[in-house]
Amino acid sequence: MVATPVLCVRRLSKTFPGQRALADVDLDVEPGEIRALVGQNGCGKSTLIKALAGFHEPDAGSEVTVAGKPLAFGDPTSADAAGLRFVHQDLGLVAALDAVDNLALGHGYETGRLGLIRWRRERARAREALQELGYEFEISRPVGGLAASERTAVAVARALSRHSTPPRVLVLDEPTANLPAAEADRLFALVRSVRDAGVAVIFVSHHLEEVFGLCDTVTVLRDGRLVTTRPTAGLTESDLVELMIGRRLAQYDVPPAETAHQGDVVLDVRGLATAVLGGLDLSVRAGEVVGFAGITGSGREELALALFGGRPRTGVVTIGDRTVPQLRPDLAVQYGMGLVPAERHANAAFLDADLQENVVVASPAAFARRGLLRRGRERSDVARWLERLNVRPSGTQRAMSTLSGGNQQKVVLARWLRRQPHVLVLDEPTQGVDVGAKAEIHALVDQAAADGAAVVVVSTDHDELARLCGRVLVLAGGRVVAELHHADLHADRITAAAVGHTLRSAS
Numbered sequence: 001m002v003a004t005p006v007l008c009v010r011r012l013s014k015t016f017p018g019q020r021a022l023a024d025v026d027l028d029v030e031p032g033e034i035r036a037l038v039g040q041n042g043c044g045k046s047t048l049i050k051a052l053a054g055f056h057e058p059d060a061g062s063e064v065t066v067a068g069k070p071l072a073f074g075d076p077t078s079a080d081a082a083g084l085r086f087v088h089q090d091l092g093l094v095a096a097l098d099a100v101d102n103l104a105l106g107h108g109y110e111t112g113r114l115g116l117i118r119w120r121r122e123r124a125r126a127r128e129a130l131q132e133l134g135y136e137f138e139i140s141r142p143v144g145g146l147a148a149s150e151r152t153a154v155a156v157a158r159a160l161s162r163h164s165t166p167p168r169v170l171v172l173d174e175p176t177a178n179l180p181a182a183e184a185d186r187l188f189a190l191v192r193s194v195r196d197a198g199v200a201v202i203f204v205s206h207h208l209e210e211v212f213g214l215c216d217t218v219t220v221l222r223d224g225r226l227v228t229t230r231p232t233a234g235l236t237e238s239d240l241v242e243l244m245i246g247r248r249l250a251q252y253d254v255p256p257a258e259t260a261h262q263g264d265v266v267l268d269v270r271g272l273a274t275a276v277l278g279g280l281d282l283s284v285r286a287g288e289v290v291g292f293a294g295i296t297g298s299g300r301e302e303l304a305l306a307l308f309g310g311r312p313r314t315g316v317v318t319i320g321d322r323t324v325p326q327l328r329p330d331l332a333v334q335y336g337m338g339l340v341p342a343e344r345h346a347n348a349a350f351l352d353a354d355l356q357e358n359v360v361v362a363s364p365a366a367f368a369r370r371g372l373l374r375r376g377r378e379r380s381d382v383a384r385w386l387e388r389l390n391v392r393p394s395g396t397q398r399a400m401s402t403l404s405g406g407n408q409q410k411v412v413l414a415r416w417l418r419r420q421p422h423v424l425v426l427d428e429p430t431q432g433v434d435v436g437a438k439a440e441i442h443a444l445v446d447q448a449a450a451d452g453a454a455v456v457v458v459s460t461d462h463d464e465l466a467r468l469c470g471r472v473l474v475l476a477g478g479r480v481v482a483e484l485h486h487a488d489l490h491a492d493r494i495t496a497a498a499v500g501h502t503l504r505s506a507s
């Protein structure tokens with residue numbers, strides 16, 4: 001028996017000025033199906049989703065029906081009324097508002113007889129919705145101050161919260177890019193229960209194990225076109241990679257040669273403490289790559305910014321022989337530290353500026369003096385870096401806002417790799433980056449270390465830590481609870497150490 005699709009997409013096309021992002025895409029999704037949507041950075045996943053959500057007006061000739069009814073384009077309200085619910089790649093939360101207000105942005109506030117907002121009810125409901133996702137945090141804090149995974153939870157809770165119409169299709173655009181494994185598992189449990197209630201789910205991820213673990217079927221896009229839709233059963237990871245990039249990816253993740261040369265201690269940290277971190281000591285040598293893992297709340301999310309001076313801290317952070325005062329990221333940069341932060345939109349990507357400005361913002365002085373000649377030289381240098389990181393579409397004058405999420409991430413990486421910092425702090429460096437580009441970025445991190453940088457990598461992607469690092473420190477409750485080396489540097493071991501400790505201390 002073939003079920004009737006709840007979502008039918010026909011000939012969906014979207015042309016941006018000078019670029020066709022989607023071309024004639026057809027898609028049918030059935031109720032109770034979990035469909036993965038995959039493809040390389042810039043292949044059109046988010047564009048498709050934004051067209052469904054009413055943010056982008058598709059080209060003429062495109063058609064979408066939901067439960068048999070045509071969807072009006074360019075109108076978020078109709079999408080919502082049709083039962084389409086979204087967790088967007090950038091989450092779409094208002095940073096200055098708290099969780100309760102952000103949830104209300106989805107469904108409006110509940111009012112009593114006099115038209116007054118029932119705050120107590122709203123708060124209780126928000127708390128419940130978040131608890132169902134396994135999160136308990138102070139819901140009256142502006143969401144801008146929450147951890148990335150907590151913000152994801154707010155966006156998911158909002159998509160699933162009571163609306164005027166029941167949900168028919170839940171669309172999640174890379175919801176796990178910032179989630180540690182245990183939290184991603186909770187999200188999956190919730191997605192499955194939504195599916196069991198007969199809702200269709202569209203799930204975007206660059207983590208192929210999630211595609212196989214969660215999804216029934218997978219749709220592959222390449223360069224804005226539909227490649228295929230298949231059941232996940234019977235496909236292998238390398239089949240899927242081949243469908244995504246159009247060729248086999250031979251041994252794309254070769255770890256670096258054992259024990260690269262290590263020099264003097266470049267980064268020295270004594271008693272680093274923040275609201276969560278409870279006195280961390282750390283020495284990183286030139287040429288060394290040290291990883292940090294930990295579940296949300298472990299201190300993992302605070303570490304990179306605290307090292308950089310972007311949030312209040314106590315303790316002593318020394319680069320070479322110079323101590324960096326707290327809250328002086330300018331001095332951290334001057335002394336040779338670079339930071340790729342996890343919060344790309346809040347802390348790193350200048351969306352209105354062009355790619356060149358985004359790359360050189362870390363080092364304006366390097367080229368500032370002689371006007372045009374410099375600007376020309378700078379442009380070709382930036383172009384070279386965009387090329388090295390395979391930023392697509394490239395072009396130094398292109399606005400950052402027109403790049404896909406993964407390509408924006410590559411531009412932020414280019415900014416710091418180009419500067420060749422003494423200390424390179426990377427927080428979720430490959431978030432949202434596709435498998436091919438990830439391998440290239442890992443090779444560039446190896447290269448930065450080989451060139452003498454002391455590298456700190458904070459990541460929820462434990463394969464990434466195992467791939468990049470010479471040792472990995474596992475945080476729990478603001479302290480280092482495990483240090484893994486050599487044979488123990490496997491994703492599963494890292495996960496076990498991060499989760500295991502919490503389980504033990506909770507019992």
Ligand SMILES: Nc1ncnc2c1ncn2[C@@H]1O[C@H](COP(=O)(O)OP(=O)(O)OP(=O)(O)O)[C@@H](O)[C@H]1O
Nearest residue numbers: 016021041042043044045046047402403404405406
């Ligand atoms: N507002 C815009 N103006 C111009 N071009 C855009 C705009 N938004 C997206 N694009 C382009 O459309 C293409 C598809 O981008 P999209 O964001 O859909 O990719 P994606 O598949 O979601 O990639 P990622 O995995 O990196 O998130 C890209 O080439 C991108 O540069």
Ligand SMILES: [Mg+2]
Nearest residue numbers: 045046089405
């Ligand atoms: Mg995207």
